[in-house]
Amino acid sequence: MVILPGGDEPLYVAIYRQLRDQIQAGTLPAGARLPSRRALASQLGVSVNTVDGAYSQLQSEGFVESRPRSGYYVCVIDALQKLSLPGRRPETQPAQPDAVAVDFRPGGAAREKFPFSVWQRLLRSALEDPASLERTAPQGDPGLRRAVADYLYEARGVRCSVEQLILGAGTDSLLSMLSYLLPNRCTVAVENPVYNQAYRLFARMGHPVRPAEIDKQGVLVEPLEALDDVLLYTTPSHQYPLGLSMPMGRRVKLLNWAGSGRFRYIIEDDYDSEFRYDIRPLPSLQSADENGRVIYLGTFSRSVAPGLRVSYMVLPPELLRLYEAEYRRFSSQVSTVEQLALREFLVRGHFATHLNRMRVYCRAKRRRLVAALAPLEGQIRIIGEAAGHHLTVQAVNGMTERELCDAALTHGVRVYPISPYFMGPCPYDGKVLLGFGSLTDQQLEQGARALVRAWQR
Amino acid sequence: MVILPGGDEPLYVAIYRQLRDQIQAGTLPAGARLPSRRALASQLGVSVNTVDGAYSQLQSEGFVESRPRSGYYVCVIDALQKLSLPGRRPETQPAQPDAVAVDFRPGGAAREKFPFSVWQRLLRSALEDPASLERTAPQGDPGLRRAVADYLYEARGVRCSVEQLILGAGTDSLLSMLSYLLPNRCTVAVENPVYNQAYRLFARMGHPVRPAEIDKQGVLVEPLEALDDVLLYTTPSHQYPLGLSMPMGRRVKLLNWAGSGRFRYIIEDDYDSEFRYDIRPLPSLQSADENGRVIYLGTFSRSVAPGLRVSYMVLPPELLRLYEAEYRRFSSQVSTVEQLALREFLVRGHFATHLNRMRVYCRAKRRRLVAALAPLEGQIRIIGEAAGHHLTVQAVNGMTERELCDAALTHGVRVYPISPYFMGPCPYDGKVLLGFGSLTDQQLEQGARALVRAWQR
Numbered sequence: 049m050v051i052l053p054g055g056d057e058p059l060y061v062a063i064y065r066q067l068r069d070q071i072q073a074g075t076l077p078a079g080a081r082l083p084s085r086r087a088l089a090s091q092l093g094v095s096v097n098t099v100d101g102a103y104s105q106l107q108s109e110g111f112v113e114s115r116p117r118s119g120y121y122v123c124v125i126d127a128l129q130k131l132s133l134p135g136r137r138p139e140t141q142p143a144q145p146d147a148v149a150v151d152f153r154p155g156g157a158a159r160e161k162f163p164f165s166v167w168q169r170l171l172r173s174a175l176e177d178p179a180s181l182e183r184t185a186p187q188g189d190p191g192l193r194r195a196v197a198d199y200l201y202e203a204r205g206v207r208c209s210v211e212q213l214i215l216g217a218g219t220d221s222l223l224s225m226l227s228y229l230l231p232n233r234c235t236v237a238v239e240n241p242v243y244n245q246a247y248r249l250f251a252r253m254g255h256p257v258r259p260a261e262i263d264k265q266g267v268l269v270e271p272l273e274a275l276d277d278v279l280l281y282t283t284p285s286h287q288y289p290l291g292l293s294m295p296m297g298r299r300v301k302l303l304n305w306a307g308s309g310r311f312r313y314i315i316e317d318d319y320d321s322e323f324r325y326d327i328r329p330l331p332s333l334q335s336a337d338e339n340g341r342v343i344y345l346g347t348f349s350r351s352v353a354p355g356l357r358v359s360y361m362v363l364p365p366e367l368l369r370l371y372e373a374e375y376r377r378f379s380s381q382v383s384t385v386e387q388l389a390l391r392e393f394l395v396r397g398h399f400a401t402h403l404n405r406m407r408v409y410c411r412a413k414r415r416r417l418v419a420a421l422a423p424l425e426g427q428i429r430i431i432g433e434a435a436g437h438h439l440t441v442q443a444v445n446g447m448t449e450r451e452l453c454d455a456a457l458t459h460g461v462r463v464y465p466i467s468p469y470f471m472g473p474c475p476y477d478g479k480v481l482l483g484f485g486s487l488t489d490q491q492l493e494q495g496a497r498a499l500v501r502a503w504q505r
Numbered sequence: 506m507v508i509l510p511g512g513d514e515p516l517y518v519a520i521y522r523q524l525r526d527q528i529q530a531g532t533l534p535a536g537a538r539l540p541s542r543r544a545l546a547s548q549l550g551v552s553v554n555t556v557d558g559a560y561s562q563l564q565s566e567g568f569v570e571s572r573p574r575s576g577y578y579v580c581v582i583d584a585l586q587k588l589s590l591p592g593r594r595p596e597t598q599p600a601q602p603d604a605v606a607v608d609f610r611p612g613g614a615a616r617e618k619f620p621f622s623v624w625q626r627l628l629r630s631a632l633e634d635p636a637s638l639e640r641t642a643p644q645g646d647p648g649l650r651r652a653v654a655d656y657l658y659e660a661r662g663v664r665c666s667v668e669q670l671i672l673g674a675g676t677d678s679l680l681s682m683l684s685y686l687l688p689n690r691c692t693v694a695v696e697n698p699v700y701n702q703a704y705r706l707f708a709r710m711g712h713p714v715r716p717a718e719i720d721k722q723g724v725l726v727e728p729l730e731a732l733d734d735v736l737l738y739t740t741p742s743h744q745y746p747l748g749l750s751m752p753m754g755r756r757v758k759l760l761n762w763a764g765s766g767r768f769r770y771i772i773e774d775d776y777d778s779e780f781r782y783d784i785r786p787l788p789s790l791q792s793a794d795e796n797g798r799v800i801y802l803g804t805f806s807r808s809v810a811p812g813l814r815v816s817y818m819v820l821p822p823e824l825l826r827l828y829e830a831e832y833r834r835f836s837s838q839v840s841t842v843e844q845l846a847l848r849e850f851l852v853r854g855h856f857a858t859h860l861n862r863m864r865v866y867c868r869a870k871r872r873r874l875v876a877a878l879a880p881l882e883g884q885i886r887i888i889g890e891a892a893g894h895h896l897t898v899q900a901v902n903g904m905t906e907r908e909l910c911d912a913a914l915t916h917g918v919r920v921y922p923i924s925p926y927f928m929g930p931c932p933y934d935g936k937v938l939l940g941f942g943s944l945t946d947q948q949l950e951q952g953a954r955a956l957v958r959a960w961q962r
Contacts, residue, residue, distance in 0.1 A: 061785070108890070109787045110722070110752015125754045126761060159638060168632045171842070175625045181616060181810035217674045217814070217838035224681050228709045245835060252685045252831070254711020265567070295567015297582045304583055328518070330566045353638035355841030357674070374709070378702060381674035383840035384812030385628070433565075 059094055060101030067102060071111050071122050082112060082120040149460040150495030154289065154438040154483035157350050161409050166398050167353075167389065174388035182384060186376050188215030188360075189387040195394035196360050204321060205335030206344050208362045214371065217357040217381040219319070219347050220245055226315070226343065226361070227253040229370045230279060234311065238281040239267055241469035243288050243317070246281050255279075259471040262287065266294035269301045276310040279343075284333045285321045289469050289481055291432020291440045299333055307339035313367070317345045322403050325411035326434040340364035348390065350437070351403060358382055358390055410437065410485070413492065417484050420496030427503055437485030440466070443478035445505040452480045452503065459498040516551055517558030524559060528568050528579050539569060539577040606917040607952030611746065611895040611940035614807045618866050623855050624810075624846065631845035641837050645672030645817075646844040652851035653817050661778060662792030663801050665819040671828065674814040674838040676776070676804050677702055683772070683800065683818070684710040686827045687736060691768065695738040696724055698926035700745050700774065703738050712736075716928040719744065723751035726758045733767040736800075741790045742778045746926050746938055748889020748897045756790055764796035770824070774802045779860050782868035783891040797821035805847065807894070807942075808860060815839055815847055867894065867942070870949060874941050877953030884960055894942030897923070900935035902962040909937045909960065916955040 057065075070076040082088070085103060089096045103120055106112045112120045174180055187193065193213045200206035216222035227250055230236075236250040240259035251257040260267050260280055267282050282302075284294035294302075306312040316333045334344040347359035363371055393399050417439065418430060427445040441463075443452055449465045456463045464481040467474035484492060514522075527533040539545070542560060546553045560577055563569045569577045631637050644650065650670045657663035673679035684707055687693075693707040697716035708714040717724050717737055724739050739759075741751035751759075763769040773790045791801040804816035820828055850856050874896065875887060884902040898920075900909055906922045913920045921938040924931035941949060 104783070105785065108750060108752075110754050110756075123752070123754050126757045159635075162638065164635065164638070167638075171632055172629055175628055178616075178621065179812075181619060181621070181624075181812045183806075183811040217678070217840075218836055220835050221674070221678070221838050224685075228681075228706070232709075232711050248831075248834075249685070252689075254689050293565060295565075295580070297567050297580050299567075300583045326561075328562065349640075349836075354640040354836075355636075355638045357836075357838055357840055374705075378677050379675055379806075379811075379814075381678050381814055381838055383674075383814055383843050385843070386840050 058101075060098045060105070063088075063092070063094075063099065063102035064105045067106055068109075068111055071106075071125070076122050078122050078124040080122045081118075082122070084119055147460065148457070148462045150487065150491050150498065151462045152438075152464065152482040152484065152487070152495060153462070154464055154481045155485070157354065157437055157485040158406065158409060158413070159353070159486070161402070161405050162353060163398060163402055167393065170392045170396075170398075171385065171389040174385050174392070177388060180385040180388055184380050184382070184384050184387055186378060186380050187211075187213065188380055188382060189384070189391060192387050192391035192394070193360075195391055199394060199399065200332075200344070200346070200360075200362070204318065204329075204344075205331030206362060207335060208344070212362050212364070212368055214361045214363060215380065215382050215387065216359050216361060218349065219317070219345060219359050220249060221357075221381055222345060222359055222361045223249050223315075224253070225371075225375060226279070227255060229367060229374060230255065231277070231311075233277055235275060235278045236281065237272060237275065237278055238471065239283065239287070240471050241289060241466065241474075242281065242471070243283070243319075244469055246317075247471060250279075250281075257471075262290075262292075264292060265298040266292065267298070267302060269298070269305050272305055276312065278309075278311070279313045279315060280306070281315045281317065282333075283317045283319065285318050285329050286324075286433055286435050288317070288319065289438070289440065289466060290479075291436065291438075293330065293433050293435075294333075296330065299330075299336060303333070303337055303339070303341065306337075306341035313341055313343060313364070315343045315345055319345075319347060320350055320436045321346070322351045323407060323410055323437065324433065324435045325407065325414060329435070334362060337364075340366060343367065351406070352390070352393070352399070356386055356390070358386060413484050413487075413489070414439070416489060417482070417492045417496060420493050421499065423500045424503055427505060431479075438481050438483040441480050441482060443480075443503070445503070446478075447503065447505070448477045449474075449480060452478065455502040456480075456499055459502040461495050461498045461502065463499070515558075517555045517562070520545075520549070520551075520556065520559035521562045524563060525566075525568055528563075528582070533579050535579050535581040537579045538575075539579070541576055604917065605914070605919045607944065607948050607955065608919045609895075609921065609939040609941065609944070609952060610919070611921055611938045612942070614811065614894055614942040615863065615866060615870070616810070616943070618859070618862050619810060620855060620859055624850065627849045627853075627855075628842065628846040631842050631849070634845060637842040637845055639841060641839070641841050641844055643833050643835060643837050644668075644670070645837055645839060646841070646848060649844050649848035649851070650817075652848055656851060656856065657789075657801070657803070657817075657819070661775060661786075661801075662788030663819060664792060665801070669819050669821070669825055671818045671820060672837065672839050672844065673816050673818060675806065676774070676802060676816050677706060678814075678838055679802060679816055679818045680706050680772075681710070682828075682832060683736070684712060686824060686831060687712065688734070688768075690734055692732060692735045693738065694729060694732065694735055695928070696740065696744070697928050698746060698923065698931075699738065699928070700740070700776075701926055703774075704928060707736075707738075714928075719747075719749075721749060722755040723749065724755070724759060726755070726762050729762055733769065735766075735768070736770045736772060737763070738772045738774065739790075740774045740776065742775050742786050743781075743890055743892050745774070745776065746895070746897060746923060747936075748893065748895070750787065750890050750892075751790075753787065756787075756793060760790070760794055760796070760798065763794075763798035770798055770800060770821070772800045772802055776802075776804060777807055777893045778803070779808045780864060780867055780894065781890070781892045782864065782871060786892070791819060794821075797823060800824065808863070809847070809850070809856070813843055813847070815843060870941050870944075870946070871896070873946060874939070874949045874953055877950050878956065880957045881960055884962060888936075895938050895940040898937050898939060900937075900960070902960070903935075904960065904962070905934045906931075906937060909935065912959040913937075913956055916959040918952050918955045918959065920956070 085099045089099045193210045235256045237260040238247045334342040344362040429442045432440045466479040542556045546556045650667045692713045694717040695704045791799040801819040886899045889897045923936040
């Protein structure tokens with residue numbers, strides 16, 4: 049056996065590697081006995097300890113086995129079968145050049161007004177705390193949860209103890225957690241149209257999923273009457289994506305429905321309730337829930353920053369018991385240092401100030417866009433509440449959804465069809481979404497001018 | 506109708522609130538007509554605009570409806586039914602006083618050696634980047650993924666493109682994602698014993714889960730031969746919690762099994778491969794996989810800090826296609842600013858330095874604990890590799906697991922039974938875990954002295 053010097057690596061590694069290669073190549077066949085440690089050491093002019101190191105490594109990896117009072121023997125190792133792979137390893141696709149000048153993508157939020165230096169200061173000071181390296185409680189930092197509970201009570205009338213509040217790394221993450229908590233037999237009824245991640249998620253997690261149809265007041269309660277063991281996903285403050293608000297009468301019907309059956313729960317996704325521009329929003333559905341049937345859901349991604357992965361969920365008592373029995377053992381998914389900084393952002397009043405500023409700013413943006421679209425009066429109608437970060441536009445000049453999108457695109461502007469938000473066929477035509485959250489005033493006006501040209505009939 | 510002055514709130518809110526209360530109390534019954542805006546304004550001595558504001562709010566909330574050329578009428582709103590709640594709202598339980606002086610809880614990691622000031626500096630500088638407020642790509646920051654891919658190749662022989670690497674907010678979060686990607690019919694076979702979150706998670710997500718029995722070499726392959734459409738969860742580098750390493754022969758058998766059936770995948774959870782103290786660990790199972798059947802999983806929670814919620818997963822090409830079709834639309838759950846800081850931590854070599862230091866430090870800790878337990882020779886045996894952050898102890902003096910735990914506790918020390926890690930009955934008795942990752946030298950020695958007294962027969 050010849051052992052070649054191994055360059056930079058320790059001698060024992062060189063010996064180990066060359067023996068291993070010979071075993072894998074079959075030069076040292078299964079059952080062969082390795083030279084004794086002394087013999088090899090003397091042959092190579094190295095210490096017995098060095099050979100020992102190599103043999104231990106080979107033994108630990110299962111290439112050789114030690115037989116007491118006899119020595120080291122090469123193990124039987126099957127040949128590794130190799131199939132032909134179904135295609136090459138994927139690599140990045142070059143991005144396609146984009147001819148779109150203004151993209152009214154929904155979901156964006158304005159960043160110009162974010163108090164970046166305040167945030168940096170709070171995060172720097174959170175960093176000074178060695179606790180920032182530790183995991184928080186599974187539900188999240190208690191101080192942050194207290195601050196969120198206070199805010200939700202003030203702003204949305206949400207009534208909950210700190211124990212009922214659970215922080216997660218984004219809405220999808222909390223929906224996953226809920227899906228985990230629910231018995232598998234539990235049906236999930238989703239408002240139709242809907243934030244489409246929600247139904248994909250529940251369906252993939254093994255729950256039967258069905259649409260819950262809506263009218264102008266929101267979810268229709270009658271079709272739900274036959275269902276028990278059911279979770280209803282809804283956005284009562286600002287229906288996503290249609291932008292409608294659920295009136296009090298429908299809310300009470302819905303709460304009474306949930307309170308009167310077996311295991312009926314409502315997820316109230318209050319995703320952008322911070323952004324109402326004309327009148328104060330109705331308090332949350334959760335605030336009127338006397339029976340512990342509403343799961344309240346919200347996020348800081350829109351109101352603070354998308355890069356901040358902090359969302360929250362209020363569990364009613366019965367589900368909280370399931371959480372405690374089933375889920376509390378899982379670690380929190382939320383960055384500790386960001387939780388600490390966010391706690392101070394809320395406690396010291398920066399969040400309230402920021403929201404007020406953002407509301408003024410986004411209202412002005414929305415008004416600017418609505419005004420710039422005024423020449424289209426008689427051609428389109430803007431539906432839904434004066435709220436959030438997108439407009440829902442209804443054509444009244446006979447244009448279809450497809451025509452609205454295509455005409456916009458030929459004028460360099462992208463608007464978004466509403467039909468993909470439906471489970472099953474879209475019951476009406478001629479509606480599109482215009483997100484304005486992340487566009488500058490100049491982009492808004494440029495985009496609107498192009499749409500006026502594109503949609504004028 | 507009497508409207509009382511409303512304190513600090515705007516006049517229109519006071520009017521709105523009092524009308525709403527009267528509607529809810531039934532004083533203004535369903536169908537009643539509100540006074541005209543002019544009449545009420547003149548009666549209250551306020552402007553018509555103020556009354557307008559109150560009526561709009563009531564209308565928007567669905568308490569009244571407007572009938573053209575007629576006025577505002579109170580809507581029919583069902584009474585809210587109230588059930589008796591099953592118990593009070595939960596509040597915090599006071600923590601029980603703890604008589605345990607030394608807690609050998611597994612899962613902890615040493616923090617004293619963490620280069621906190623370097624980390625703070627990197628995080629501060631990541632904060633300067635406005636991109637820290639934005640969401641990263643769904644799979645995570647490409648620069649960080651490149652750095653992780655390079656590290657995994659160097660340290661563990663993992664071969665993957667940046668596209669195959671997906672960052673998540675902890676191992677549980679990535680297991681959820683996998684569960685989402687798998688067809689529901691897919692069975693999950695988990696090594697027994699096992700990190701028990703893994704099987705709970707898959708079971709709750711609707712997958713049939715079954716144990717995969719192990720011997721001293723790891724997972725037994727023969728019982729798996731009958732299974733297709735299956736995902737096997739295993740920890741080949743350092744079996745959790747027994748601490749064994751899977752030898753090469755078994756690895757090849759396992760890879761050949763996975764390569765030869767329909768939809769057979771292996772999750773290789775390489776949770777603490779950074780911490781080997783005697784010999785270099787065998788390269789990852791993934792590195793020997795020629796058929797694209799291994800999902801490689803790891804985390805920075807142990808090697809950097811538990812408060813940092815960053816873990817990673819390498820998907821083989823076929824599953825990557827499922828991810829791209831099904832999951833890429835979901836946002837990343839990982840904090841952006843921490844991704845940026847971690848990227849620099851890796852790229853600038855701090856991670857490598859830190860790991861080297863930690864390895865030396867943890868090895869010393871482990872040796873100290875083993876040495877302090879030496880008086881128990883003949884009473885206990887330490888099994889498993891010299892690796893990780895816990896010892897697995899086997900009683901050879903006839904003590905049962907229960908007796909080991911109870912005797913320790915009466916001496917003020919908590920050790921952890923191994924049976925909870927089993928699906929079904931634990932096939933042997935007298936094994937416990939001693940986590941040493943987060944204990945000081947003094948605690949280690951104090952704890953070991955107590956165990957010597959507790960376990961001496």
